[in-house]
Amino acid sequence: MKFGLFFGAGAEVGYGLPLGGKFAIDLFRQDNTKEKSAxxxxxxxxxxxxxxxxxWLPDNYKGKRIHAFGKTEFRSLIESSIEYRKATIVERLNAFDQLAANALDSCDxxxxxxxxxFKxxxxxxxxxxIYSQxxxxNPTLTGNVLLFESEFYSAVLDVIRKEGDTADIEKYATSIxxxxxxxxxxxxxxxxNQEIFTKAPDDLTILDDISGMFRLEFDKIGNTALGLLLASGARCEVNDTSGIQDILLAVLQEALELLFTEVLDYQSxxxxxxxxLYSPREDWAKFTKMVIFLHTTRSYMLQQLEANIDADAEGYYHDMLKLLDSSDTIEAIGTANYNNLIERVCGKIIEKTSIYHLNGSVNDFYNPYKNTVIHDDDGKIPTDQIHVPFMLTQSGVKPLTSISMSRRYVELFDKFKETDAIIAIGYNFNIDDNHINGLFRQLIEDEGKTLFWVTPIDEKSDGHLTKTLEEKMRLPTSVRDQVHIVRVNRESRQTDDGLLWVDQIRATLAESSVESSEAK
Known part of the structure; x- marks a missing residue:
């Protein structure tokens, strides 16, 4: 069998690396002095x-101040998150006991x-x-607030109402x-704003000017969360001997961080x-902010890789190599991840030229002046002109038009065309990755390829997950038989039947082959 594999951030959690959204918060806690000096x-x-x-560069560019993102930009991130990901915020906070349970686990x-x-x-x-009664x-706002039905949030309110120092707890409870x-x-x-007039003639254009008149005071919404997130780099250390105030504070801190890890709209x-990046002469401040941000991002990712990688761990990359134990072959590997962990694990067995970083990597550098991307295996940053790490560019169309990046997509697509099956692991087909999702869609719809989606076991049915994929990839229901869901335990990476995901996929393909032969 010939396989093609594609990995997202979820594939690397088992190696000790955090999920993708976590770094968006940490980036604003980083000291970027080193990047400014560079x-x-x-x-x-x-x-x-x-x-x-x-x-291209402004006058006196050597003496101009180098700027970096700060609280103003982080505040705009929170505003954007509330505006564009409000549904997720509502969903998570209305199921606050589940969020608190996840935070409890994180706090051990x-x-x-x-x-x-508490007792x-x-x-x-x-x-x-509980406080639901x-x-x-105010029902004008909504009639569906479930936060006060939460046992944990009600416990927080109970503790606040008792005598004692609960100032920090109150800040987090208020922020939520x-x-x-x-x-x-x-x-x-x-x-x-969209429905000021519920009915109006199309040719009365003066009514178009009576729109967008209302807005939220985001300063009163996001400032508390802003201060708490930026200040909570060092978590409360709690254990079984800690008091209830310390435990509640630690859990609230972690819950807020978990929420923003999921919803923080850093892409905006x-x-x-x-x-x-293309006009430093017009706005040097914003140009240097972006340059420093991307270099800080790269430094942070490399630090995370060195600090958190568990060299003794076995994960999806090790599992993948088991495909080579038999006569199976790996035609190509695609990844949406920026680090080079996959090369570290597989580099001696799989040619690096068969691994394609479609969103860029820590070893890719972009020259906005020439619109070119260069790759350096040693991660040496060019200094002849200003280069930035090539990453976080899902919406940056111009870099994707560079010859080297276009070639990556075409080569991976062509190699995936030669496979018997494509396997996606730890990848969620999110809207920000539609440039990659389109590649999968064409392989399934036009080339008739089979996709296996390896995903953690949860309460959602296979049918629900299949429909989710169809929506995200714009797939017609006529190709539903080509999409297979492989549910695995997060830790063991095994199915409910005790099979490693690799073996489960092999078994499914073998069964399909037998059925196909019998049909003939």
Whole structure:
């Protein structure tokens, strides 16, 4: 059998690396002094007599201040998240007990300890009283607030009402409530702005000017979350001996971080600043902000790789190599991940030329002046002109038009065409990756390829997941038989039948081959 494989961030969690959204928050906590110094060194080394320096860069570029993103940009990220991902915010906060349970796991605190500490402090059983009848939200805003039915959030309110120092807990409880009400408020404002007139003639254009008159005061919604997220780099250290206030604070911190890990719309920041990479002369501040941000991102990713990688762990990359134990072959590997972990694990067995980083990587560098992407296996950053790490560019169309990047897509597509099956692991087919999703769609719809989607076991049915894929990839139902869901345990990567995902896919293909032969 010939296989093609494609990996997303979820494939690397088992190696100790965080999911993709986590870094978006941490980036704003990083010290970028080193990156500023490196850019200054490049600027000082440029030849002042070239057209590059005299026409493309601004006057006195060697002496100009180098800027970086700060609180203003992070605040705009939170505003954008509330505006564009309000549905997810509402969904997560209305299921706050599940979010709190995930945070408890992250803090390594058992539910029984939480309940015991709560009873010792309040004299009440955890969950025996909730606030759904005591606190009501104005029905004009929404009639569907479930936060006050949460046992955990109700416990937080109980502790706040007791005597003691709960100032930090109150900040987090307030922030969560602000985000929920803000998300509902944004939905209401958007609806009112779009439907000020429920009926009007099309030729009365003056009515078009009476729109967009209402807006939320995002400063009152996001400022609390902004301050808490930027300040919470060092988490509360809690254990079984900690008091209820410390435990609640740690869980609230982690819950807020988990929420924004999922919804933080960092892509909007990239989209709004990417174009300034092409015009440093017009806006030097935004140009340098983007340059520093991308270099800081690369530094952070490399630090994460070195600090968190578990060299002894076995994960999807090791599993993949088991395909080669028999007569199976791996035609090509695609990845949406930026780091070079896959090369570290597989580089001695699989040719690096068979691995395609479609969203760029820590070893890819983009020259906005020439619209070219170069690759360096050693990660050596060019200094002849200003280059930025080529990553976070899902919406950056121009870099994808460079010859080297276009060739990656075409080569991977052509190699996937030669396979018997394509396997996607840890990849969610999100809208930001539609440039990759289109590749899969054409392989399935036009080339008749079979796709196996390896995904963690959860409560969703196979039918639901298949429909989700059809929506994300714009697939017709006529090709549904070509899409297979492979559910695996997150830790063991095995199916409910105890088969490793590799073996499950082999078994499915063997069964299909037998059925096909019998049909003939």
């Amino acid at each position: 850019l200054r060194e490049v600027l000082n080394g440029l030849n002042n007599l070239t057209m590059y320096a005299t026409k 605190i058992k539910q029984e300890i939480l309940e015991q500490k 010792e402090f309040t004299g009440k059983d955890y969950g025996s009283e 005591e606190i009501k939200v 409530l602000q985000l929920l009400i803000g998300a509902y408020g944004q939905e209401l404002v958007q609806k009112v 920041l990239i989209d709004s600043h990417w174009r300034y």
